[in-house]
Amino acid sequence: MVFHPTRGDLPARFGPGVPAAPPIGPATLDADVYRDPARYELERERVLNRSWQLICRSDQIADPGDHHVWEGHGESVVITRREDGTLAGFHNVCQHRGARIVRESGTGARRFTCRWHNWSYDVEGNVRGVPDRPDFGKDLLTGLCAPGLDLAEWGGWVWAVLAGPGVAGSLEDWLGKEIAGDLGAFRMQDMRLAEKVEWVVDVNWKVCVDAFSEYYHAQALHEVPSTDVKDARHSTIDVFGRNGMMVVPVMGVLEELRETLDHNALATCNYVLFPTTVVNSTHLHTQVFRAVPLAVDKTRFEAWELQYVTDDEEYLDYVEMSWELYKSIVAQDVEEWTDVAAVARSSAYRRSILSERECLITHFHRVCEDMISGGDGLGLRP
Ligand code: FES
Ligand SMILES: [Fe+2]
Numbered sequence: 001m002v003f004h005p006t007r008g009d010l011p012a013r014f015g016p017g018v019p020a021a022p023p024i025g026p027a028t029l030d031a032d033v034y035r036d037p038a039r040y041e042l043e044r045e046r047v048l049n050r051s052w053q054l055i056c057r058s059d060q061i062a063d064p065g066d067h068h069v070w071e072g073h074g075e076s077v078v079i080t081r082r083e084d085g086t087l088a089g090f091h092n093v094c095q096h097r098g099a100r101i102v103r104e105s106g107t108g109a110r111r112f113t114c115r116w117h118n119w120s121y122d123v124e125g126n127v128r129g130v131p132d133r134p135d136f137g138k139d140l141l142t143g144l145c146a147p148g149l150d151l152a153e154w155g156g157w158v159w160a161v162l163a164g165p166g167v168a169g170s171l172e173d174w175l176g177k178e179i180a181g182d183l184g185a186f187r188m189q190d191m192r193l194a195e196k197v198e199w200v201v202d203v204n205w206k207v208c209v210d211a212f213s214e215y216y217h218a219q220a221l222h223e224v225p226s227t228d229v230k231d232a233r234h235s236t237i238d239v240f241g242r243n244g245m246m247v248v249p250v251m252g253v254l255e256e257l258r259e260t261l262d263h264n265a266l267a268t269c270n271y272v273l274f275p276t277t278v279v280n281s282t283h284l285h286t287q288v289f290r291a292v293p294l295a296v297d298k299t300r301f302e303a304w305e306l307q308y309v310t311d312d313e314e315y316l317d318y319v320e321m322s323w324e325l326y327k328s329i330v331a332q333d334v335e336e337w338t339d340v341a342a343v344a345r346s347s348a349y350r351r352s353i354l355s356e357r358e359c360l361i362t363h364f365h366r367v368c369e370d371m372i373s374g375g376d377g378l379g380l381r382p
Contacts, residue, residue, distance in 0.1 A: 090125025
């Protein structure tokens with residue numbers, strides 16, 4: 001038996017009374033948001049470090065002492081499973097003279113030791129061992145620890161706020177009940193990671209998120225047949241807090257979808273989880289696209305393929321074939337970014353023009369802008 005997601009009692013996101021799109025309308029966007037180094041520094045501080053971001057699968061650190069080293073936007077963190085099953089995590093930065101403490105993910109850790117001068121840390125990031133301790137005097141070492149992270153688990157994923165606890169509120173609130181309910185119906189926590197593919201691309205991280213927040217490019221870039229595109233014209237788009245959602249009827253299901261209104265069972269459901277993740281779910285499998293900013297013009301783009309756990313050969317064969325096809329489609333998006341990179345600094349690229357069907361991009365950038373200006377990215381009027 002393969003788990004089959006259904007809408008159940010969740011609100012309808014398609015059909016009578018559900019608007020095709022929120023009243024955001026067409027808009028323009030300054031090109032500098034993708035290429036200004038000063039802007040990137042502000043994003044690091046005020047957006048990326050102050051948001052809940054997806055780090056790794058929970059089962060990558062299943063047992064006590066398992067630890068995961070994650071690096072992105074100039075930060076390095078280490079996250080560990082405690083004896084009681086909860087998570088501990090801290091910035092992977094030696095408080096002595098600023099070396100990375102742990103190089104690689106691993107298992108069985110109780111202490112982490114910096115190889116430079118052998119300072120050691122417990123799993124909470126507290127400095128425990130200092131060779132020749134009296135030479136430092138007392139004051140500088142008392143209570144010293146590597147700054148901690150806010151951590152949570154949801155959907156079989158580990159999530160973190162790098163700026164620490166109390167900055168971004170709860171993960172539950174960050175995702176919001178609409179997204180958590182709808183995406184929750186796919187039960188990512190019951191899926192297994194079939195494959196993770198990575199590319200390092202020469203574009204700003206937001207280019208990657210934008211690319212997975214609209215369907216408009218499917219006909220041209222992915223050469224999707226016009227019948228599919230016609231059905232996809234009936235997609236619904238909505239925003240919930242900082243996040244966005246799109247329900248795209250896939251070819252051949254439109255009539256059935258209109259009857260049952262069960263988008264979780266029948267449509268492609270696309271969730272833009274501010275700031276760096278887009279989840280793409282169908283009843284068969286789920287892809288998680290994650291942009292990890294590396295520099296203003298460099299991004300590690302990750303695609304994670306999740307499949308339901310079963311020994312149903314027919315399902316497994318089909319879903320594998322579907323994922324192979326998906327990978328080739330994603331490779332087309334990645335390839336297109338070479339053309340975006342080629343003119344990112346051109347004097348002739350001054351702004352982007354966004355249609356009302358690209359409004360999840362508009363909304364995303366407005367949230368970014370608000371957080372950079374000191375807001376929380378909520379309460380924006382479409
Ligand atoms: S820099 Fe880590 S022990 Fe000196
Ligand atoms: Fe695409």
